[in-house]
Amino acid sequence: MKPFQLPAPRPEAVDVPIAVLDAEMKRLALQKAYEHQPEPLETEFARLACEHPEACSCSDDYPNWTPGGTS
Numbered sequence: 532m533k534p535f536q537l538p539a540p541r542p543e544a545v546d547v548p549i550a551v552l553d554a555e556m557k558r559l560a561l562q563k564a565y566e567h568q569p570e571p572l573e574t575e576f577a578r579l580a581c582e583h584p585e586a587c588s589c590s591d592d593y594p595n596w597t598p599g600g601t602s
Contacts, residue, residue: 570576580587590596
């Protein structure tokens with residue numbers, strides 16, 4: 532190194548314990564695994580519901596149903 536040069540700054544981000552890095556990588560992998568993956572016929576099913584709303588269920592189909600099983 533020349534006398535007028537300063538040493539390159541050392542990034543603190545690389546000074547992470549391996550356990551912390553490993554945990555973060557596992558968290559990101561799990562997050563990626565749970566991202567929405569479209570089903571093969573998802574688009575066709577959605578289009579079918581839009582084109583034929585009469586075939587979709589409504590509250591008249593389930594008169595005694597309440598959300599969460601409440602009365």
